[in-house]
Amino acid sequence: MITPLTTDVDSIKIAFSDSSLTTLKIVIGAILFGIALDTPLSAFRDALRRPGVIAVAVAAQFLLLPALTFVLTLALNVRGSIALGMILVACCPPGNVSNIVTHRAGGDVALSVSVTAVSNVLATVLMPLNFALWGNLHPTGGDLMRTIHVSIWSLLGEIAFVILVPFAVGMTIARLWPNVARVARQVIGPVALVALLGIIVIGAAKNAGILADHLGTVFFATFLHDALAMLLGFAIARAAHLALAGTKALTFEVGMRNTSLGMLIAFGYFGGLGGMALVTSWWGIWDIIAGLILAEWWRRRTAAKAAEAVAA
Secondary structure (H helix, E strand, O other), X not given: OEOOOOOOHHHOEOEOOHHHHHHHHHHHHHHHHHHHHOOOHHHHHHHHHOHHHHHHHHHHHHHHHHHHHHHHHHHHOOOHHHHHHXXXXXXXXXXXHHHHHHHHHOOOHHHHXXXXXXXXXXXXXXXXHHHHHHHHHOOOHHHHHHHHOOOHHHHHHHHHHHHHHHHHHHHHHHHHOHHHHHHHHHHHHHHHHHHHHHHHHHHHHHOHHHHHHHHHHHHHHHHXXXXXXXXHHHHHHHHOOOOHHHHHHXXXXXXXXXXXXXXXXXXXXXXXXXXXXXXXXXXXXXXXHHHHHHXXXXXXXXXHHHHHHHHO
16 A cells, blocks of 8 residues: 655545455445345345435435535635545435444434435435535635546446446345345455454554545545434434434434445545545544444433433
8 A cells, every 4th residue: 555645635645556446346246245145135125114214314315414414515625635535424325334223322223224225225316416516616626526537327327236246146035035134244254354444544544644644634524424424314214204213214324324335436446545435534533433423322211211201
């Protein structure tokens, strides 16, 4: 991994070798495959039975979150590559970690799984289109977009292949060989997640100098961005008058992003552009930490309220 150090985050390039990029694609495929193994066809039938809630979740993820992220990058006045990283994260679909965290918080897991399934399918088209729209509109990020000349059609093809192929294979196995899927889902998801975190940690160790220079800025932006995403999910759920369990599910579905896809674009199409690589990589760690903290707090608070109600 080549890491020339400079004070300007826009000029940093954290380049992956071809083998490293291939490993990242395999890990992403495994993550999506694990999501598919956990996604029965009933998840889509459940989505059809609750079209209003699903529509609210999709609108929050693919319309409101990217728009609010765009405004946040302007308010924080971050560098162009950091702005593109934040926009890219906002355009990513949720991953299966949101389902795990929803379960931990005592939320509506069925709704969480349905939203994850629908969002990942829609992301094959909406993710690259959203990123191209908001990225090109950004006053500083747009200059970088036009300098690098990223093809929207190439992005569409890449995302469609990375999402749809493992998703289709995973759902087929879950449908035809449920016993195999039951065993596989207990192994593939956790292993893929650990592998992704390993890629991030190894990359961080090899780029300690860059992190020392820029992690403060990236951490602050990521902290606010993640909090905004969680708050948006909570606010949308409350506005839709969902029960507490549904509110928990939508909070995590909107707030937690599968940034491994963002890393693929940052490294595969932007050559590891400084701010994009740092934001997408750090988000993958912080998002899990923040989600688990919120889920644990929510679970304990709900249990405490239930105990108070019984005592009363």
